[in-house]
Amino acid sequence: MVKVTAENLIEEFNLELINSEEEIAYRPITTSDISRPGMEMAGYFTYYPAKRIQLLGKTELSFFSKLTNEEKKDRMVRLCTYDTPSVILSRGLDAPEELIDAANEVGVPVLRSDMTTTRLSSQVTNYLETQLAPMTAMHGVLIDIYGVGVLITGSSGVGKSETALDLVRRGHRLVADDSVEIKQEHDGVLVGQAPDLIKHLLEIRGLGIINVMTLFGAGSVRNFKRIGLSIHLELWDQKKQYDRLGLEEDMLKIFDTEIPKMTVPVRPGRNLAVIIEVAAMNFRLKRMGINAAEEFTEKLANVIEEGDRDEY
Structure with missing residues (x-):
């Protein structure tokens, strides 16, 4: 199986690395499934698929903006784990400070794309299925x-x-x-x-x-x-x-x-x-x-x- 990391996604889809490159680690991506953590933004992490790429769109970040400061920090700390290969923001959205801090703490690359969320999810999934195929x-x-x-x-x-x-x-x-x-x-x-x-x-x-x-x-x-x-x-x-x-x-x-x-x-x-x-x-x-x-x-x-x- 070919080893794929967030660095390959940056080159393939011309993504922008938002957080500090000195703080991150390019962990291997082991699944083509992509997670849109809507339930996680609401605080439900019981079945959180941490090993998937986490894709944040306008819906997730709009809900996130309504949370209290303590809730915002808690959600992002729990979202960014040592298993998480990357967090990607679509539509050129700005990354919350809580996300950058939590990602730098455990070395998760935070990337940004100008594509719509659905289109980005489809293209990244197709790319990963091809690269990770047996x-x-x-x-x-x-x-x-x-x-x-x-x-x-x-x-x-x-x-x-x-x-x-x-x-x-x-x-x-x-x-x-x-x-x-x-x-x-x-x-x-x-x-x-x-x-x-x-x-x-x-x-x-x-x-x-x-x-x-x-x-x-x-x-x-x-x-x-x-x-x-x-x-x-x-x-x-x-x-x-x-x-x-x-x-x-x-x-x-x-x-x-x-x-x-x-x-x-x-x-x-x-x-x-x-x-x-x-x-x-x-x-x-x-x-x-x-x-x-x-x-x-x-x-x-x-x-x-x-x-x-x-x-x-």
Whole structure:
């Protein structure tokens, strides 16, 4: 998991640090949930989520201004804890002195934005969900084929990178080669990208490392892509029965998300790039409700049924 602090939020959203930088500590943000402490302003701290970012808008600060001086100090001291990663004020609102004093006492960064409270909450939540999403790395290649993110896996030397090069030459876009970093940003959503060190690079045995963007242009690469289909390449096994109709559908599970998985046998004479390209197009058709294998099976069943009736 990537470490995110209030310092990252300052850079990402151009936030202003209000209190003294010498007094604060950039604590890790561990959850994408954001708290608007309305109940806390009223004095109810029984279930106070201290580890969340605390977002103060016009409503919270308007209520706060009606409190007595003793209540104001008490609320802010209890709001700012050693677990609190940050307090953010929206709409360019002024920070109460009680907040600055309490925040400096325990080292909580107090930030300010000119955005509206709802918009700021939405953008910060989306950013944190992306950054804090669980991540894993898989050996393989990720290609954007007709808008479908295709994850190509297989043992070393089976031809993944060579197939990826052929697909790029056919107009498709490379996302990652050799190592694919995969994040589950939401339930059912897997997004893959390349590690920074090997971004836009492709390794071809006997040729070496090539820069795809330099050779084929900026339109030949993507920085990230949602994964929709997995294709596993394996050497042809004469003893193994491969699916010839396409009715069987295996699934690849990554985190809590399952994606369709196809196994394609590799042997001389098979054009893997074309096969994978067609697999991506067929996957799009299935999502649109068109399944050639099921239509063929239904027609075959009708022919058999009519043949049985003719016998009688």
